[in-house]
Amino acid sequence: MQKRGRRLGPTPSEALSAGTRSHYEDARHYTANYRDRVDDIDYYLKLAQARGGRVLEYGCGNGRIALPIAHAGVKVTGIDLSVTMLRDFRARLKKTPPEVAERVTLKRGDMRRVALENRFDFVFCTFNTFLHLYTWQDVERFLTRVRGHLAPRGRFVVDLSIPMPAELARDPNRLFRAPRFRHVTTGELVRYGERFDYDPLTQVEIVDMVFEPVSRPRAKWVTPLAHRQFYPQELEALFHYNGLVVTKRHSDFKAEPHSRDSETLIYHCKARRR
Numbered sequence: 001m002q003k004r005g006r007r008l009g010p011t012p013s014e015a016l017s018a019g020t021r022s023h024y025e026d027a028r029h030y031t032a033n034y035r036d037r038v039d040d041i042d043y044y045l046k047l048a049q050a051r052g053g054r055v056l057e058y059g060c061g062n063g064r065i066a067l068p069i070a071h072a073g074v075k076v077t078g079i080d081l082s083v084t085m086l087r088d089f090r091a092r093l094k095k096t097p098p099e100v101a102e103r104v105t106l107k108r109g110d111m112r113r114v115a116l117e118n119r120f121d122f123v124f125c126t127f128n129t130f131l132h133l134y135t136w137q138d139v140e141r142f143l144t145r146v147r148g149h150l151a152p153r154g155r156f157v158v159d160l161s162i163p164m165p166a167e168l169a170r171d172p173n174r175l176f177r178a179p180r181f182r183h184v185t186t187g188e189l190v191r192y193g194e195r196f197d198y199d200p201l202t203q204v205e206i207v208d209m210v211f212e213p214v215s216r217p218r219a220k221w222v223t224p225l226a227h228r229q230f231y232p233q234e235l236e237a238l239f240h241y242n243g244l245v246v247t248k249r250h251s252d253f254k255a256e257p258h259s260r261d262s263e264t265l266i267y268h269c270k271a272r273r274r
């Protein structure tokens with residue numbers, strides 16, 4: 001029988017640390033890779049405008065969503081762990097009109113720990129950033145920070161993919177091929193594939209993204225991405241026991257209600273009154 005969870009066996013913290021950083025070390029590739037992902041920008045932009053003045057994004061990356069919010073006239077603070085993504089965000093801010101750049105405040109740090117003095121009307125954490133919280137203790141620390149940053153009538157919104165049993169059962173030794181493409185950073189044509197290794201005990205899946213330049217196959221490189229899998233009932237319990245009340249659930253950025261077929265969930269939460 002196929003052994004699973006081998007990646008998290010001997011050195012779990014190294015695997016998790018690499019799986020948290022590596023995918024975000026090439027901001028150009030990140031931007032090119034996700035350029036067609038636009039529905040979430042509109043969704044969060046509308047919420048930021050409706051909720052008013054003070055917005056906080058956890059895991060803002062290189063500003064894919066925070067920058068359009070600033071362009072729309074809303075002040076936004078972004079927290080991120082990745083030096084590379086924040087450097088790219090700052091470079092983008094230099095190319096925007098000063099009145100837009102002035103609306104953005106960036107803070108490098110871990111979302112489980114950063115404590116800002118400000119309170120925010122709207123706090124959000126998008127595009128599976130939440131899946132970088134690998135243990136329930138990580139989630140507790142993070143939600144404590146979220147509650148601390150919410151203004152009295154503020155809202156916290158988070159979207160994430162939910163576990164798909166058939167996908168978690170994939171053979172970790174099998175490489176799932178995708179079409180080759182021209183890598184924006186190296187300029188080379190690359191073969192691309194992914195391996196998926198899910199550990200049912202930790203509920204962490206490590207995706208190895210394998211890039212192989214067509215003209216230099218030996219220069220192959222692998223980028224790991226670690227994602228905790230949260231089952232909806234587990235997640236709702238974590239919200240509940242950490243002082244958050246779910247006010248809305250959507251299954252996508254068109255605000256469809258969630259259903260048995262949902263592959264993503266979007267939760268809107270408020271802090272429970274003491």
Ligand SMILES: C[S@@+](CC[C@H](N)C(=O)[O-])C[C@H]1O[C@@H](n2cnc3c(N)ncnc32)[C@H](O)[C@@H]1O
Nearest residue numbers: 024059060061064080081082110111127129132
């Ligand atoms: C999928 S990206 C999302 C970036 C951006 N929000 C977007 O939608 O393009 C996840 C981001 O979360 C950041 N991140 C991961 N773990 C983090 C942590 N513990 N604290 C702060 N940021 C973290 C990564 O560096 C990365 O920029």
